[in-house]
Amino acid sequence: MxxxxxxxxxxxxxxxxxxxxxxxxxxxxxxxxxTKLGINKIEVTAASPNSFCADGNENTNPVELLWSLGKDFYIPVAKVCGKLVMDEDIRSLRDKECLTDRVLDCYLSQLVTVHNGLGRKVIYYNQTQMTNIINCSYQIPEVSDCSESDFDADVILGIYHRYYHWTLLIVEVKKEILYFYNPCGERKTEMRKILSSWRKYEKDYREKVNIQTKVSDWRITSTPHTNQKDAFNCGVFCLMFAEKHLSGDLKCLMTVTSADLKHMRKAVALKLMEGKVFLTxxxxxxxxxxxxxxxxxxxxxxxxxxxxxxxxxxxxxxxxxxxxxxxxxxxxxxxxxxxxxxxxxxxxxxxxxxxxxxxxxx
Structure with missing residues (x-):
């Protein structure tokens, strides 16, 4: 991207x-x-216009410093869940910019880590893996230990990239329910395709790893939410959907404002920059x-x-x-x-x- x-x-x-x-x-x-990611709201203080200067100063937030650059320089600035975050990724979190796949993958990996620490088993499929599953172009890797599979998890989630647009799929494994979130609104034809693809994936996965338990009786649904009204906030919506779904706070998805989206962008950037890395x-x-x-x-x-x-x-x-x-x-x-x-x-x-x-x- x-x-x-x-x-x-x-x-x-x-x-x-x-x-x-x-x-x-x-x-x-x-x-x-x-604060715990996805549980408590992150308070972000509005930046002074004077802080967005090329010279900067040592007390300036690193996010603001990277946002002040005139262009992308493709420099690693953080490391999150083993993945390098570049300056272009942090800069994609500026207002009216489209989020990069690394932002989505790194932030959702952090979110999953937090919820795993709370006692749930949550698995994250990166955007390439989930997109390939929905498009039926996946390859199931060899699993050395068949005693535990992905379908033993409580939740599987991942980003589905379609036509330059980010969407989110959350699989509640034990409930046998797929929750599909499209920031622009869900369509029945698309949801039927996703359901069919996921059923095929589970069948192939079970055969590959030799799991003898019955195939799940999957169904797919969506959750009411505010719809995206622009061409650049789909990734931000997906991160909000994931946070609120995992924390069970779904009511607020109906009242998302432009101010909430800007706040989320800054909060995500600050969270990723907690992994600020000094490469030596x-x-x-x-x-x-x-x-x-x-x-x-x-x-x-x-x-x-x-x-x-x-x-x-x-x-x-x-x-x-x-x-x-x-x-x-x-x-x-x-x-x-x-x-x-x-x-x-x-x-x-x-x-x-x-x-x-x-x-x-x-």
């Missing part, structure tokens, strides 16, 4: 800028060195190992980046003559001083910078 937001003129201008800086001297530093064991831009590769250190956070165009070229294009190399996140003061000191103590850096030439030069 990535999109290119720069026009041809901007691309040419940036290319010229990068090329013109190729002979600059680059200075580097050699230094070894929510790999390149902070591409998240791949840097060992054995040419690298360059940020003069502020002192993390090592690959000395390659994808990883640092845009940052190099913005530095001035005789200025130290500074990564994109440090340029917006993403890490406050306390975080930087703590993370550097926890993850001492031992990778040395090898070269001061520009990426691509031999």
């Amino acid at each position: 990535d999109t290119c937001r720069d026009g041809e003129a901007d691309m040419n201008e940036n290319l010229t800028k990068v090329t013109s800086t190729m002979n600059k001297k680059v200075h580097t530093i050699e230094d070894d060195g929510i 064991e790999c390149c902070p831009k591409c998240a791949k190992s840097i060992e054995g590769d040419e690298s360059i250190k940020c003069s502020t956070c002192r993390r090592s980046f690959h000395f390659k165009p994808f990883c640092i070229e845009e940052d190099l294009a913005d530095i001035k003559e005789a200025e130290h190399f500074k990564c994109r996140l440090c340029r917006i003061n993403f890490w406050n001083e306390e975080e930087s000191h703590y993370n550097l103590r926890k993850h001492p850096l031992k990778i040395s910078t090898r070269n001061k030439r520009r990426p691509g030069q031999r």
Whole structure:
């Protein structure tokens, strides 16, 4: 769901800028060195317009700092349930933006973890898996332990992606009921397709893992809710539907306002940024190992980046003559001083910078 937001003129201008800086001297530093989610409402204080500035300050919320960027830079900024969250994902939570699949997968994974901790067995199928099930294009993986299957869970939930639109399916396994949530409103023909696909999936799953119990007598239904009236809030609605369904608070779904949707966007962004990650064991831009590769250190956070165009070229294009190399996140003061000191103590850096030439030069 990535999109290119720069026009041809901007691309040419940036290319010229990068090329013109190729002979600059680059200075580097050699230094070894929510309350319960889905249960209680998250209170979010409205941000001051002055906080959305490029310079930022160390007390500024990291969400606001990422929202202040002029474009997406595809930088890992958090790690949630083992998945990296990029700056573009947090920026997709700005008002009137469409949510990325990573936002949905990471937030719902967190939600499932919370409810599993409360004693329920809830399983999350990511949007690719659930969409493939509904479209009957799935492959059931080998299950080594047949003593426990997905159909022993209390609830299975997942996002169904259809025609550039997010919808939600929640399966109450013990009740043998499918709850389908379409932010724009549910249609009977679509619900019949989902029911048929799920019955086929369960039958194939049971045969694959050799489960002898009877096939469930599934039925499908929907829950009354406020309908989406725009082209960008379907993902936000799905996250709200999931939260309220699992907590049993369905009445409020009939009174969702635009203010509620904006509040939810900020709350989701803040929750994901609780996993704010200071990557040191790999390149902070591409998240791949840097060992054995040419690298360059940020003069502020002192993390090592690959000395390659994808990883640092845009940052190099913005530095001035005789200025130290500074990564994109440090340029917006993403890490406050306390975080930087703590993370550097926890993850001492031992990778040395090898070269001061520009990426691509031999």
